[in-house]
Every structure is written in C-alpha cells, then in structure tokens.
Amino acid sequence: MAENRPTVFADGVIEAQVAHGVARITLAVTGNxxxxxPCATLCVPVTQLPTLVNGMGNLLKQIEERVRAQIQQQQGAxxxxxPAAAPDGPAGAFRFQx
Numbered sequence: 085m086a087e088n089r090p091t092v093f094a095d096g097v098i099e100a101q102v103a104h105g106v107a108r109i110t111l112a113v114t115g116n117x118x119x120x121x122p123c124a125t126l127c128v129p130v131t132q133l134p135t136l137v138n139g140m141g142n143l144l145k146q147i148e149e150r151v152r153a154q155i156q157q158q159q160g161a162x163x164x165x166x167p168a169a170a171p172d173g174p175a176g177a178f179r180f181q182x
Contacts, residue, residue, distance in 0.1 A: 092111065092123060092124040093113060093123070094111035094112060094113055094123055094124065095112065095113055095114050096112040096113070096114060096120050097109055097110065097111060098110040098111070098112045098120055098122055102130060105130050105131070106127055106128070106129055106130065107127070107128045107130055107133050108125055108126070108127050109125065109126040109127075109128070110122050110124075110125050111123050111124045111125065111126055
C-alpha cells in the first residue's frame with residue numbers, strides 16, 4: 085500500500101518559536117511578487133531539534149561535495165572521490181546517506 089504523506093515545498097522560514105518543549109517553525113514560499121507567504125508549520129520536539137539540524141547540515145555537506153565533484157569533472161580534472169554507486173533518479177538528484 086502506498087504511503088499517504090503530504091509534500092510541502094518551502095524556500096524560506098518566516099518565524100520560529102518554542103513553547104512547551106516544541107519548536108514551531110513557520111515555513112514560507114516566495115510568490116511572484118517576491119514576498120514570503122506561510123505555507124506550513126514544522127513542529128519538532130526541542131529534544132530532537134539538534135538531530136534534525138545535524139541531519140540538514142550533513143545533507144548540505146553532501147550537496148557541496150557533489151557540486152565540487154561535478155565542477156571538477158566539467159573542468160576536465162578527476163574528482164577527489166567517485167560516487168559509491170550510479171545515481172538513481174533525475175540528474176542532480178541523490179539520496180541522503182545517514
């Protein structure tokens with residue numbers, strides 16, 4: 085059976101607050117007028133916030149490594165490390181490795 089979970093696109097944060105041990109982060113999407121509008125609220129227990137932030141930081145590091153490797157390949161140099169497996173999915177996409 086297919087999972088039924090919502091997908092939310094956000095390109096910013098409007099505000100964040102903590103109440104009763106829960107961080108509430110209001111996510112935003114930028115409209116055609118350049119203004120941010122709320123699109124969802126991410127609620128995370130404060131005790132789990134460091135894990136979430138570290139996971140996002142690790143994801144960013146992986147993205148930076150892939151971009152550097154791609155730039156090196158485009159410039160004709162050999163990348164420092166080859167990806168472990170062929171990418172699956174659309175070009176420029178990869179899975180987060182925990």
